[in-house]
Amino acid sequence: xxxxxxxxxxxxxxxxxxxxxxxxxxxxxxxxxxxxxxxxxxxxxxxxxxxxxxxxxxxxxxxxxxxxxxxxxxxxxxxxxxxxxxxxxxxxxxxxxxxxxxxxxxxxxxxxxxxxxxxxxxxxxxxxxxxxxxxxxxxxxxxxxxxxxxxxxxxxxxxxxxxxxxxxxxxxxxxxxxxxxxxxxxxxxxxxxxxxxxxxxxxxxxxxxxxxxxxxxxxxxxxxxxxxxxxxxxxxxxxxxxxxxxxxxxxxxxxxxxxxxxxxxxxxxxxxxxxxxxxxxxxxxxxxxxxxxxxxxxxxxxxxxxxxxxxxxxxxxxxxxxxxxxxxxxxxxxxxxxxxxxxxxxxxxxxxxxxxxxxxxxxxxxxxxxxxxxxxxxxxxxxxxxxxxxxxxxxxxxxxxxxxxxxxxxxxxxxxxxxxxxxxxxxxxxxxxxxxxxxxxxxxxxxxxxxxxxxxxxxxxxxxxxxxxxxxx
Ligand code: FAD
Numbered sequence: 461x462x463x464x465x466x467x468x469x470x471x472x473x474x475x476x477x478x479x480x481x482x483x484x485x486x487x488x489x490x491x492x493x494x495x496x497x498x499x500x501x502x503x504x505x506x507x508x509x510x511x512x513x514x515x516x517x518x519x520x521x522x523x524x525x526x527x528x529x530x531x532x533x534x535x536x537x538x539x540x541x542x543x544x545x546x547x548x549x550x551x552x553x554x555x556x557x558x559x560x561x562x563x564x565x566x567x568x569x570x571x572x573x574x575x576x577x578x579x580x581x582x583x584x585x586x587x588x589x590x591x592x593x594x595x596x597x598x599x600x601x602x603x604x605x606x607x608x609x610x611x612x613x614x615x616x617x618x619x620x621x622x623x624x625x626x627x628x629x630x631x632x633x634x635x636x637x638x639x640x641x642x643x644x645x646x647x648x649x650x651x652x653x654x655x656x657x658x659x660x661x662x663x664x665x666x667x668x669x670x671x672x673x674x675x676x677x678x679x680x681x682x683x684x685x686x687x688x689x690x691x692x693x694x695x696x697x698x699x700x701x702x703x704x705x706x707x708x709x710x711x712x713x714x715x716x717x718x719x720x721x722x723x724x725x726x727x728x729x730x731x732x733x734x735x736x737x738x739x740x741x742x743x744x745x746x747x748x749x750x751x752x753x754x755x756x757x758x759x760x761x762x763x764x765x766x767x768x769x770x771x772x773x774x775x776x777x778x779x780x781x782x783x784x785x786x787x788x789x790x791x792x793x794x795x796x797x798x799x800x801x802x803x804x805x806x807x808x809x810x811x812x813x814x815x816x817x818x819x820x821x822x823x824x825x826x827x828x829x830x831x832x833x834x835x836x837x838x839x840x841x842x843x844x845x846x847x848x849x850x851x852x853x854x855x856x857x858x859x860x861x862x863x864x865x866x867x868x869x870x871x872x873x874x875x876x877x878x879x880x881x882x883x884x885x886x887x888x889x890x891x892x893x894x895x896x897x898x899x900x901x902x903x904x905x906x907x908x909x910x911x912x913x914x915x916x917x918x919x920x921x922x923x924x925x926x927x928x929x930x931x932x933x
Contacts, residue, residue: 461601462582463568465491467801468589468604470574470747473500474507474787475778476610477558479794484565486802491602492567493574493591498558499551501612501779502787508554509635510655511819512547517662518821521695528858538663540639547635570600576607576748576774586752587774606773606801609754609761610794611747613740613779618647620707621736627716628734631656641665641732645718647705648737649676651818654688656735658820661697668698668729670705670720677818681830681879683845683865688824688881691861695821700727710734742780758782765808766800767793775801784814815893817886822862825889828877828896831867840870844902844926846933848882851921852913859883864922866892866902873901878919888916902926 467483469476472494483490497504516538523536562569572593582588582603589607591600615630617623625633631652640663646653649671661667669676669692675685676692676699689699702723709719709728717730742760753770755762760782767775775797778790792809799806818824834841845865848854862882868875878892895905906923910916924930 462588462603463491463600465489465568465602465604467491467606467608467798468493468574468602469608469610470576470589471500471610471612471743471778471780472498472558472569473610473612473778473790474502475612475790475794476500476608477562478791479608479610479777479798480567481561481565482795482798483801484567486798486804488798488802490565490567491570491604492562493570493572493589493602495571495573495594497555498562498569499555501614502790503551503554503558505632505635507787509547509551510631510652510659512550513543513635514655514659514819514821516543516546517659520664521662521821522858538640540637540663544636544638570602571595572600573746574602575746576609576751578748578751585773586748586771606775608767608794608797609747609769609774609776609780610778610790611743611780612790613742613785615736616739616741617736618705618707618738621647621705621710623736624712626733627712628710628736630736634735643667643715643731643733645670645716645729645731645734646737647718647734648739649673649699649701650679650737650739651677651816653735653737654692654818654820656737657692657697658695661692661695662821666698666731667696668700668731670703670729671699671701672704674702676701677824680818680824680826681865681867681877682832683863684824684826684879684881687862688818688820691822691881692820694861700729703727740779740785742782744780766806767797768800784811784816786814786816789814813893813896815889817889819886822859822882823884823886824862824879824881825885826877826879827889827893828875829867830877830879831865834867834869834876839876841876842868842870842926844868844922844924844930846918846921846925846930848915848918850932851915851918853915853917854883856913857883857915864918866905866919866922866926868902868926873903875900875902875905878922880918882915882918884915888919891916891919 466488572591589602643666703720761776777793854860867877902923910920
């Protein structure tokens with residue numbers, strides 16, 4: 461039997477389930493259709509499991525030099541099945557939490573694959589959702605006034621570099637590794653590639669990163685890339701930049717061998733496994749786009765600032781529309797879409813205010829323009845930089861690599877961007893985010909008295925350094 465809803469959301473990832481909660485808060489009768497597990501990529505294949513593994517790797521790396529802290533340990537080793545067990549437990553706990561939130565919000569969850577139908581006996585407009593139920597029950601028919609497509613993304617690979625899940629993997633398969641490989645080639649030195657490089661290296665693997673651009677994490681400020689490269693090399697990661705991997709040279713046997721064109725010559729790389737981390741592809745297939753006027757550009761669904769597609773009652777949010785493919789972006793887009801549906805007149809998202817994080821060890825985080833971007837946009841730029849080496853808390857932690865860099869406008873004194881690399885900077889970037897939202901000046905940040913001793917003192921000092929007034933630098 462067909463059921464009517466104010467809103468049906470296709471996909472229960474971070475974008476979809478957060479949108480559902482906001483819709484329920486606003487009194488919309490809401491259903492969510494999820495073919496896998498509520499929580500989506502972030503909870504099951506992304507943010508959370510990868511950070512759980514990173515944390516274990518970090519504890520192992522710290523334990524190996526615990527004597528630096530005067531703590532004597534012997535025979536530090538890894539029980540990798542326990543590492544995986546811990547990761548799975550965290551994911552399960554959070555998954556139950558999301559299921560509970562759906563019940564609490566009286567959101568109907570349909571476990572199955574949803575597909576948008578064209579105009580039908582149910583509705584003259586495209587948007588009726590047919591759900592092929594996972595349990596084999598007859599298809600459910602949902603008739604919504606509005607639809608949000610939040611079907612997310614999946615790993616991309618290079619043509620010819622087929623994923624077998626054993627020797628050649630994406631992050632999806634790597635998350636389920638049963639043991640740490642002795643060596644691994646990571647194709648792609650972006651955020652995900654570098655997080656894996658850091659983690660596997662800390663676990664003891666011999667890691668080689670092959671990156672096409674002339675620097676790793678190439679969307680970050682150049683100085684962050686340079687410092688990240690230095691710190692990855694310091695922990696033993698080999699990094700080859702300006703390298704075009706040649707998929708046709710892949711050979712598999714006991715391990716893998718592959719060649720890359722590096723600055724005009726061909727180099728061969730061998731390892732036990734190969735991880736492909738070259739970006740993500742939107743899940744737009746099989747969801748009935750062809751039954752609608754929805755437009756797709758470069759593989760992503762096109763949507764306006766309120767996330768309406770060409771069909772104004774069908775919205776699209778999260779990874780499936782491209783842009784910043786981040787969990788907090790997907791959920792915020794979901795909230796804006798739902799508030800627009802409910803007539804709440806939400807403000808469009810200013811993506812230049814979104815913080816981006818890399819959870820390697822050490823971490824990196826940024827918000828706003830890089831120095832080069834600011835110059836390209838015609839700003840008269842001034843910068844302030846402060847090293848964690850002069851921050852007491854960083855020395856106490858035994859983690860004094862890295863710095864905070866602030867990019868500001870000489871004429872208006874506005875902070876244009878903040879870039880950090882070092883201990884716990886992913887937890888510190890929100891101060892910079894708030895400074896950007898409030899259009900703060902370096903002076904205002906510096907005069908937000910930072911408690912001592914904390915890592916956040918580096919932000920205050922970098923703000924002073926913008927006008928050459930750092931106290932400890
Ligand atoms: P998804 O989370 O992909 O959810 C889409 C959901 O839709 C899935 O559950 C899927 O099963 C379902 N679906 C698809 N098609 C259908 C259909 N036809 N019917 C029903 N259901 C369907 N982001 C961060 O912000 N921080 C991080 O630390 C971070 N780490 C990451 C690490 C890794 C290894 C990866 C791969 C990603 C990471 N991300 C991180 C990115 C983040 O996971 C995504 O940006 C986020 O999950 C996007 O949310 P979404 O709701 O758009 O899509």
